[in-house]
């Protein structure tokens with residue numbers, strides 16, 4: 001789960017991505033995994049809870065990669081006009097991790 005490195009409160013991925021929508025070339029960035037991961041790492045996010053700023057590299061990279069996949073898998077995941085993320089990324093990630101865990105257990109591993 002993504003957390004603010006300063007106050008430790010949980011962050012919603014859809015809100016984090018919405019902060020990144022202010023990047024002019026985000027639409028291009030979203031087409032390339034490496035570009036996305038690099039931009040995210042260098043992006044200065046603002047925590048909605050404590051108001052402090054931190055670099056995206058403090059966020060879990062594994063979740064960021066899944067966010068990249070989810071945004072690309074679902075057409076219309078981003079409302080470019082309204083600059084908002086339609087997908088409930090945080091919920092989808094939780095579901096995804098749950099399924100992985102279930103898969104791992106069912107294989108006896």
Ligand SMILES: [Zn+2]
Pocket residue numbers: 004005006007008009047048049050051052
């Ligand atoms: Zn915070």
